Amino acid sequence: MTLPVRRFDAIIVGAGGAGMRASLQLAEAGLSVAVLTKVFPTRSHTVAAQGGIGASLGNMSEDSWLWHMYDTIKGSDWLGDQDAIEYMCRMAPKVVYELEHFGMPFDRNPDGTIYQRPFGGHSANFGEKPVQRACAAADRTGHAMLHTLYQRNVRAHTHFFVEWMALDLVRDAEGDVLGVVAYEMETGEVMILQAKATVFATGGAGRIFAASTNAFINTGDGLGMAARAGIPLEDMEFWQFHPTGVAGAGVLITEGVRGEGGILLNCNGERFMERYAPNLKDLASRDVVSRSMDQEIKEGRGCGPHKDHVLLKLDHLGPDVILKRLPSIREIALKFANVDPIREPIPVVPTIHYMMGGIPTNVHGQVVAPSGGATNAVVNGFYAVGECACVSVHGANRLGTNSLLDLLVFGRAAGNFIVDQRLDRVEHKELPRDAGDAALSRLARIDSNQGGEGMAPIAADLRNTMQAHCGVFRNAELLSEGVRKVMELEQRALRVTCADKSRTFNTARVEALELDNLIETAKATIVSAEARTESRGAQARSDFPGRDDANWLKHTLWYRDGNRLDYKPVNLKPLSVEAFPPKSRTY
Amino acid sequence: MKFRIYRYDPEKDAKPYVKDYDVELAVTDRMLLDALVRLKSVDESLSFRRSCREGVCGSDAMNINGKNGLACITNLKELKEPIELRPLPGLPVIRDLIVDMSQFFKQYHSIRPYVVNEAPPPEKERLQSPEDREELDGLYECILCACCSTSCPSFWWNPDKFVGPAGLLQAYRFIADSRDAAINERLDNLEDPYRLFRCYSIMNCVDVCPKGLNPTRAIGKIKDLLVKRAV
Numbered sequence: 001m002t003l004p005v006r007r008f009d010a011i012i013v014g015a016g017g018a019g020m021r022a023s024l025q026l027a028e029a030g031l032s033v034a035v036l037t038k039v040f041p042t043r044s045h046t047v048a049a050q051g052g053i054g055a056s057l058g059n060m061s062e063d064s065w066l067w068h069m070y071d072t073i074k075g076s077d078w079l080g081d082q083d084a085i086e087y088m089c090r091m092a093p094k095v096v097y098e099l100e101h102f103g104m105p106f107d108r109n110p111d112g113t114i115y116q117r118p119f120g121g122h123s124a125n126f127g128e129k130p131v132q133r134a135c136a137a138a139d140r141t142g143h144a145m146l147h148t149l150y151q152r153n154v155r156a157h158t159h160f161f162v163e164w165m166a167l168d169l170v171r172d173a174e175g176d177v178l179g180v181v182a183y184e185m186e187t188g189e190v191m192i193l194q195a196k197a198t199v200f201a202t203g204g205a206g207r208i209f210a211a212s213t214n215a216f217i218n219t220g221d222g223l224g225m226a227a228r229a230g231i232p233l234e235d236m237e238f239w240q241f242h243p244t245g246v247a248g249a250g251v252l253i254t255e256g257v258r259g260e261g262g263i264l265l266n267c268n269g270e271r272f273m274e275r276y277a278p279n280l281k282d283l284a285s286r287d288v289v290s291r292s293m294d295q296e297i298k299e300g301r302g303c304g305p306h307k308d309h310v311l312l313k314l315d316h317l318g319p320d321v322i323l324k325r326l327p328s329i330r331e332i333a334l335k336f337a338n339v340d341p342i343r344e345p346i347p348v349v350p351t352i353h354y355m356m357g358g359i360p361t362n363v364h365g366q367v368v369a370p371s372g373g374a375t376n377a378v379v380n381g382f383y384a385v386g387e388c389a390c391v392s393v394h395g396a397n398r399l400g401t402n403s404l405l406d407l408l409v410f411g412r413a414a415g416n417f418i419v420d421q422r423l424d425r426v427e428h429k430e431l432p433r434d435a436g437d438a439a440l441s442r443l444a445r446i447d448s449n450q451g452g453e454g455m456a457p458i459a460a461d462l463r464n465t466m467q468a469h470c471g472v473f474r475n476a477e478l479l480s481e482g483v484r485k486v487m488e489l490e491q492r493a494l495r496v497t498c499a500d501k502s503r504t505f506n507t508a509r510v511e512a513l514e515l516d517n518l519i520e521t522a523k524a525t526i527v528s529a530e531a532r533t534e535s536r537g538a539q540a541r542s543d544f545p546g547r548d549d550a551n552w553l554k555h556t557l558w559y560r561d562g563n564r565l566d567y568k569p570v571n572l573k574p575l576s577v578e579a580f581p582p583k584s585r586t587y
Numbered sequence: 588m589k590f591r592i593y594r595y596d597p598e599k600d601a602k603p604y605v606k607d608y609d610v611e612l613a614v615t616d617r618m619l620l621d622a623l624v625r626l627k628s629v630d631e632s633l634s635f636r637r638s639c640r641e642g643v644c645g646s647d648a649m650n651i652n653g654k655n656g657l658a659c660i661t662n663l664k665e666l667k668e669p670i671e672l673r674p675l676p677g678l679p680v681i682r683d684l685i686v687d688m689s690q691f692f693k694q695y696h697s698i699r700p701y702v703v704n705e706a707p708p709p710e711k712e713r714l715q716s717p718e719d720r721e722e723l724d725g726l727y728e729c730i731l732c733a734c735c736s737t738s739c740p741s742f743w744w745n746p747d748k749f750v751g752p753a754g755l756l757q758a759y760r761f762i763a764d765s766r767d768a769a770i771n772e773r774l775d776n777l778e779d780p781y782r783l784f785r786c787y788s789i790m791n792c793v794d795v796c797p798k799g800l801n802p803t804r805a806i807g808k809i810k811d812l813l814v815k816r817a818v
Binding site for chain 1 (some may be wrong): 597
């Protein structure tokens, strides 16, 4: 079947922070750009980020990008690539100032500069004491940033395809990426969008877990598409549990609460983080705090009738600070936990929040994969930025505020790199004759399957399996059983039945298409986790409690074909400064 | 729990109808969106938008027992049964609870929703006093869910000519920004019998805003500025 084709210089899949920062560079340079998005741009999940953007502006006290770089490397448990981390931390002040110039409503200091708050793992002078580095707009930083970027794209006349879902990559015989096959939700039309540069900014995939801060739309679509096109996924075993999700609801409570002075308490009213991280305490990095909380709960010091959560106390900050700096947190606590944090603590549990791994890229956002003897050979025409990418600046554990920074720095970098390619002078390559086949056969399978189960029970079983077998603490037995279950779920997913055959805004069909991507993401995660027999950052193996630099200071690459694993070295060489060699990690 | 839900699929329904549901909820189903997701697992053809499920993305606005709101932050305990769900009023229905929001976004775009300032920016941030920044509170938090505009009779009658409360709230967000240099053009753009002055302070917008914002007050401030400019 021949599909209609539309051609652009560049297409961007995803209109969150990374996608819209990239599209802005491209649209302002006059390229023909199309941005595809499953939801209206301001509904992308960047909107839910709360606490801040990390940048060493030094508005509150002395700060430097080198300290930020050190904190990020240490936070990553030395799995982050030091060239990419240096680039990000050096660029941070610039991208924040740009955002301010775009109109971002940052909170302000009395001298008119941008307000910055403390955040987990951020320190002055290489770990000496906490530093205020998180540039904040109350506790709605992601919302303010996403709207600002959308507004700026309105000004630049960026062309959005709203409520379009990319189904699969188009790759030719030489391995070059030539665009995507896309599905318009309102009409059910399928079309090839051909481009000289295809940028994935599809965000995270937290919906593979049962307890997640992530939105419904975070289904790993970019990861699924890349995996099906034969591109490996990097470091997928590293998933961040945010220490403070509302118990039972999963909704995020920003680390900014602890940045402003909030503390975690166990059932004895003890500030237990003093024992686990004597220096930074409640502001240790997220993997450390989440494990400590899990430990407290496991050892019977959890709170509530089931002793299954801990408490986040902030009433001592006083109503003025809470209402001015943390107004949305109060709203969330009132609505989802039924407590008013001005008077009572919020029940919280570690909750899946962020995927450190993703599609491997270099600092220009170019997707790279081993080929012909080269470890990082460029996949022509293909870029990835933001949470779906692994550049890798977060390594085994991301620091709070570095995700919004990642979106801005690498969205912008990829945009600039693509502009420099002078795509207006480049011809479109010829589309392979089978360009739409893979996507169409996925659609046909979903439409023709009969008598099987719907999407909902399979997705629920997947989420529960990942939660039970790939949680805060993992071990060989849990993981191997988990791999087996996920592979079974893949077989069930192949038979998923969609009784609704309507072409008009068929959300059941969209969810069935998303299920394929959830399955690929879950496979990559649990297979990579089972193989890594060490504990590093967010991968905590109770059967291998130590970090093992001799054998495991390396990035995982998972291939869909045969669940094959490969590895590549970590880049320990920064761009311009001395390397930070691995050392033991305490807070 | 009992529901009465507006259903319409243009491919098979000659006209919209109301379908009754009686579904057993789990104890963890706290919000209306939880119930809708459970309903969808029983009847997958039921169509609605949703994403963040915490009241910040603005996807799941709908008319709930006669009042616009977000399903994800509407507690089921506050709702009288049967819970009647309809699409946002006044916009064309695409399917079930999903409306075509083109007109709403067109009005938002019409107010030039971005800071206009042609002066070259400094190397660092432009300075803004905390007091000037506070002028944006109660304005920038808008999530573009359209609860307000689709509860406004003036917007129902003239969605093509009246900017509506959401667009006007944003118009004032940029007028109020000390970094914006286009206040006169912004006022010109609104000085029109329809664009601004179809607001008759009915205040439905204030009543329904899930973020507790007050478009009527912002509209009043724009009107004041126009009066001041005229004298």
